[in-house]
Amino acid sequence: AQSVTQLGSHVSVSEGALVLLRCNYSSSVPPYLFWYVQYPNQGLQLLLKYTSAATLVKGINGFEAEFKKSETSFHLTKPSAHMSDAAEYFCAVSDRMGGGNKLTFGTGTQLKVEL
Amino acid sequence: DAGVTQSPTHLIKTRGQQVTLRCSPKSGHDTVSWYQQALGQGPQFIFQYYEEEERQRGNFPDRFSGHQFPNYSSELNVNALLLGDSALYLCASSLTSYNEQYFGPGTRLTVT
Numbered sequence: 123a124q125s126v127t128q129l130g131s132h133v134s135v136s137e138g139a140l141v142l143l144r145c146n147y148s149s150s151v152p153p154y155l156f157w158y159v160q161y162p163n164q165g166l167q168l169l170l171k172y173t174s175a176a177t178l179v180k181g182i183n184g185f186e187a188e189f190k191k192s193e194t195s196f197h198l199t200k201p202s203a204h205m206s207d208a209a210e211y212f213c214a215v216s217d218r219m220g221g222g223n224k225l226t227f228g229t230g231t232q233l234k235v236e237l
Numbered sequence: 238d239a240g241v242t243q244s245p246t247h248l249i250k251t252r253g254q255q256v257t258l259r260c261s262p263k264s265g266h267d268t269v270s271w272y273q274q275a276l277g278q279g280p281q282f283i284f285q286y287y288e289e290e291e292r293q294r295g296n297f298p299d300r301f302s303g304h305q306f307p308n309y310s311s312e313l314n315v316n317a318l319l320l321g322d323s324a325l326y327l328c329a330s331s332l333t334s335y336n337e338q339y340f341g342p343g344t345r346l347t348v349t
């Protein structure tokens with residue numbers, strides 16, 4: 123079974139500082155990986171995806187993630203945090219067994235941005 | 238271009254009752270998935286519908302059932318509600334040949 127592990131349930135950074143949210147995956151087949159963001163009382167918004175093309179993936183709002191097979195990681199980064207980035211972030215892996223695209227999510231990382 | 242829509246936004250039910258949640262997929266999408274997100278946790282996959290049939294199912298009891306209509310919209314039904322069913326229920330849609338799932342705003346279900 124596929125799974126993802128997000129290290130750190132809470133991360134706090136200063137405005138303008140680097141954002142690094144960690145995700146490690148486990149998969150028996152080449153994975154499709156995703157990062158989603160969830161603002162309070164809202165659904166999930168897709169930030170970026172990795173689908174076996176370029177290993178460095180750029181997403182919306184200045185976020186990017188690098189797929190590292192040797193480390194089974196897909197960490198999310200942003201060079202300079204903004205107050206509006208405060209939200210919960212979820213890493214997910216896609217299970218394409220049986221023709222479906224079920225997502226398995228990590229437990230999430232709450233990002234706090236301080237002045 | 239309308240995104241994924243869900244109704245109702247909020248719902249309060251009593252233990253033992255039944256509930257139906259509704260979802261309309263993003264325009265052009267033909268696959269609908271349902272997820273349950275308990276407070277403070279990541280979403281858990283319930284099931285996925287394609288061509289009006291359940292294609293994949295997560296580890297949820299038979300009390301959870303669904304349906305997809307010819308226009309690709311979908312319903313999630315939960316019977317014999319338990320307190321533990323209180324959660325945000327998220328609907329997501331996608332194209333079969335792509336893997337991005339686009340999520341709706343969710344339905345917040347409270348069981349008392």
